[in-house]
Amino acid sequence: MSGFWRGLLRLPLYFVLALATLWAAGALYFDLPVPWLRAPLALSYGVVMLAVLLFFKRPWRAMASVALGFAAVLAWWLTIKPAASRNWQPDVARQAWAQIQGDEITLHDVRNFEYRTETDFTPRWETRVVHLSTLTSVDLSITYWGSPWIAHPIVSFDFADSVPVAFSIETRKAEGQSYSVIAGLYRQYELTYIPADERDLIRLRTNYRKDEDVFLYRTTISLEHGRALFLAYLDRLNQLHERPEFYNQLTDNCTTDIRVVNKAARKGKVPPWNWRMLLNGKMDELLYERGGFDRSLPFAALKERSHINKKAQAADASADFSELIRAGLPDPMPSK
DSSP, X not given: OHHHHHHHHHHHHHHHHHHHHHHHHHHHHHHOSXXXXXXXXXXXXXXXXXXXXXXXXXXXXXXXXXXXXXHHHHHHHTTOOOOTTXXXXXXXXXXXXXXXXXTXXXXXXXXXXXXXXXXOEEOOEEEEEEXXXXXXXXXXXXXXXXXXXXXXXXXXXXXXXXXXXXXXXXXXXXXXXXXXXXGGGTTSOEEEEEEEOHHHHHHIIIIIXXXXXXXXXXXXXXXXXXXXXXXXXXXXXXXXXXXXXXXXXXXXXTXXXXXXXXXXXXXXXXXOOOGGGTSGGGHHHHHHHTTOBOOSSOHHHHHHHHBOHHHHHHHTTOTTHHHHHXXXXXXXOOOO
């Protein structure tokens, strides 16, 4: 019986070490700098480690050996650094940055492409000047392209002296790369903050991409918090301009980074973590429950009204695009 119970107690450790081995094999497969070595080395590593774990006669030594193998791969993997000078795809060719001079903020390399199709466009990078004191509201767009559990958030800052500035947190892909959820767990993509005109970020998703649905919500965030949040975005923008970072599907992505900047804006005080922050397709439901949106309508009715694809398609390239897509949405009128 004692041997049985010892074996039973080891099961969770075996499971953890098997996952660690699988991850380490993936790290070798995706991130090894010598392409022809990736597949054979990843396969060899995985087979040897699992064989040690399953067939070595002394279980604790087997587990220690597998743990050391994982630690060695992890130590190597952590030495991989992002490279800002790669041959980037045109839509992420520039990493924006901001100059802050008191109330006046100058944003450099704001994206405002002229699209003909999703992949056929004329790049247009602009300089925008806004004044923090003229912020009028903060809005949130959520884009779905398949599963109702997974989405992409875009935060827009509205100013009285400018059209809204929208921020999308995305993967910065090099030429020839395509997005993969599994590759996103490794050091394949860099993280980028894209400040852009809504006629770029939102219209791209409603008018040019197929099968994407965009929902736009006016938030109840106070103007004081909104200004702090905008500055937190700019601080993160400038950090990435100076020191690039890797994107990670679980730890450093479009949703977790919103929590990072919100934490900075709130000086560390953020609402508790919730599973809907990971399955971010339910983020709007969570924010509604926490009072982040107007609650004069039931959530289902608010979400239906917030679906803006038809309005965006009708507005198209209009100079009043941002105003037209907000027509009919509840205005929570944030406080000063």
